[in-house]
Amino acid sequence: MQGLMQHGALTVDKIIDHAALWHGGREVVTRSVEGPIVRTTYGAIHDRAKRVSNALLGLGIKPGDRVGTLAWNTARHMEAWYGIMGVGAVCHTLNPRLFPEQIAWIANHAGDRAIFVDLTFLPIIAGVLHHLPTVEHVVLFTDRAHMPADFKPAGEAPNFKGLLCYEDLVAEHSADCAWGGFDEGTAAGLCYTSGTTGDPKGVLYSHRSNFLHTLITLQPDVMGLSQKDVILPVVPMFHANAWGVAFSAPGTGAKMVMPGAKMDGASIYELLDTEGVTFSAAVPTVWQMLLQHLKESGGKLPNLRKVVIGGAACPEVIIRAFQEDYDVEVVHAWGMTETSPVGTLSVMTDELEKLPYDQQMPYRLKQGRPPLGVELKLTDDAGQRLPHDGKSFGNLKIRGPIIAAEYFRGAGGRILDDEGFFDTGDVATIDDHGFMQITDRAKDVVKSGGEWISSIDIENIALGHPKAAMTAVIGVPHPKWDERPILLVKLKDGETATKEEFLEFLQGKIAKWWMPDDVVFVDEIPLGATGKIDKKLIRQRMKNYVLPGLAAATVARAEEAAPEPPPPAALAAADGAQAARIYAPEPEEPLSEPPPIPEPEVVEALAHADADAEAEGATP
Structure with missing residues (x-):
């Protein structure tokens, strides 16, 4: 027997x-x-989004066609999102922080027919357009006054029909456009993840999954948003739908504050302060910059009530600073592109909330509990379930209507187990309160400032150096960026080399922010039983390694505090970490609060940006 209720397709056009x-x-x-x-207002965004839909239809875009965006968090970007999805096309968010060759590969794999792009990123498109045979139109998110005098792709692009002005398109087309009318399982968005070996893989969200994810985020024990909130989504819209906020905020009628290209501490604080922001979401690096600005300027946060922090493990110092200095609750969250991305959140249970704050901290540092609609399990390598005792380490798997069932175009083959769970590639524990904690990554990516760096890509390129016999890349702790990559090299017999030789060899072959922070020459790179590099053993051997700049500062502070020379192992880390030294006995523990360090170079994708855009600084 069927229920006797009305049925309406859950499509995202109904949100706006x-x-x-x-x-x-x-x-x-x-x-x-x-x-x-x-x-602007939601009413105006709705009107202009319908005009975008008509513009796309006029350009020949059909349901199912992929339309790319390469843009910051702005109202125009939102208009394009809903304009694309409303007519059944697929909004493909491209990540400008990737290396241009990766952007080109992804756009080609997606088969993008058009790309909306911000002024900041137009040089990227100009540089790769001749490698994008499916792209016919590029729409520049600006008005006629800011259009470039001439636009020339770096090479011949025979299918490209010209650069279009966004504001002209909006003005030229009517707001009378029918949205929806298709099945809720229709594809709505496409976002690529490249956190493992091999080529990037596309996660294809449906209208239904995005709608259900929106309802999940509004739960009080998730983000708990309401129309009374003022929301600043610092997390980019090209990171899994800005963690869903681009749907959640209009879904509940909250005011939105979009940061555009400037995400340095001072710029974020200005928006928090002048617009009365009550809720925000970003990776830890952004909050480190904000807290540093507040410390230097003496600023306060009278309106901000809650921040969600994900993308990388959140340090305790950030959680404590927000709570103890500014009375702002921090919710530590975990998710993936494949999970839309909400997976778990460290919202305290009623029982834990009654504990003293210091006793809550171990739970606040964990990745948290799944909301209604998300299921988790831990398994051993044989696929058998493990207990939730906080001690049993297992493969973390996840299931639900907002979780990927397969990758776009079948990449990676079957990705679900017999019970329909997706293997996250993370190793975790779950305690008796239901709090999940990731203890290791089965994948060997390096997570830096919320962005993932593929260790294998760097290894394969570095192995092309004529003096290299074997190479390995691991992530090492960094006080600001969470992790930074270092390159381990075993040289061919009889060869000698310098760190600079290898860094110069990598120059231009990888994004600048992927560049290893150190090159360590080792006598051996251990292999496991199957002949693969044993990175677990490497990390164990390198557990006391400290990055050169940080090590030098640590040594300097140690010398200030005591006239005796620093121990040889500490000097080894400071002067380049050669093999015989780095595998030596453990050095003394570094100081608990590393001093400030110089800012890393801006990301490759921003190489041609103006000075204001370069101040963004959300990732190295």
Whole structure:
């Protein structure tokens, strides 16, 4: 027997329809790429998104076609999102922090027919357009006054039909456009993840999965958003739908504040302060910059109530600083592109909330509990379930209507087990309170400032150096970026080399922010039983390694405190960490609070950006 209830397809156009009808006057504030603060409303975004839909239809875009975006968090980007999805096309968010060759590969694999791009990233598109045979149109998110005088791809692009002005398209087309009318299982968004071996893999979200994810995020024990909130999504829209906030905020009628290209501490604080932001979400690096700015400027956070921190493990010092200095609750979260991305959140249970704050901290540092709609399990390598005792380490697997069932175009083959769970590639524990904690990564990616760096890609390129016999890349702790990569090299017999030789060899072959922070020459690179590099053993041997700049500062502080020379092992880390030294007896523990360090270079994707855009600084 079937229920006797109305049925309506859960499509995301209904989210912005709702926002326009019931919260039409609610503001969306953007720090524009051109510079000024721009104010609009959900009603205006809805109107302009429909104009975008008509513009796309006029360009020949059909349901199922992929339309790329290479852009910051702005109201224009939101208009394009809903305009693309509303007519059944697929919004493919491209990550500008990837190396240009990766962007080209991903756009080709997706088969993008058009790309919306911000002024900041136009040089990237110009540089790769001749490698994108499926791209016919590039729409620049700007007005006629800021259009470039001439635009020339770096090479011949026979299918490219010209650069279009976004504001001209919006003005030229009507807002009378029918949205929806298709099955809720229709593809809505596409986002690529490249955290493992091999080529990047596309996660294809459906309208239904995005709609259900929106409802999940609004749960009080998830983000708990309401129309009373003022939300600043610092996490980019090209990171799994800005963690869903680009749907959740209009879904509940909350005011949105979009940071655009400037995400340094001072710029973020300005928006938090002037717009009365109550909720925000970002990776730890952003909050480190904000807290440093607050410390230097004496600023306060009277309106901010909650921040969600994910993308990398959140240090205890950040959680304590927000809570103890500014009375802001930190929710530590975990998820993946494949999980839409909400997976777990460290919201305290009623029982834990009654404990003293110091006793809550071990749970706040964990990745947390799954919300309604998400299931977790731990298994051993044979696929047998493990207990939730906080001690049993197992493969973390996840299931639910917001979790990927397969990758775009079948990449990676079957990805679900017999019970329909997706293997996250992480090793974790789950305690008796239901709090999950990731203890290791089965994947060997390096996570730096919330972005993933493929160790294998760097290894394979470095192995091309004529003096290299074997190479390995691991991530080592960094006080600001969470992890930074270092390259271990076993040289061919009789060869000698310098760190600079290998860094120069990598130059131009990988993104600048992927560049290893050190090159360590070792006598051997251990192999496991199957002939693969044993990175677990390498990490064990390197557990006391400290990056050169940090080690030098640590040694300097040690010398200040005591006139005796620092121990040889500490000097070894400071002067380059050669094999015979780095595998030597353990050095003394480094100081608990490393001193400030110089900012890393801006990401490769921003190489041609103006000075304001370069101040973004959210990742190295």
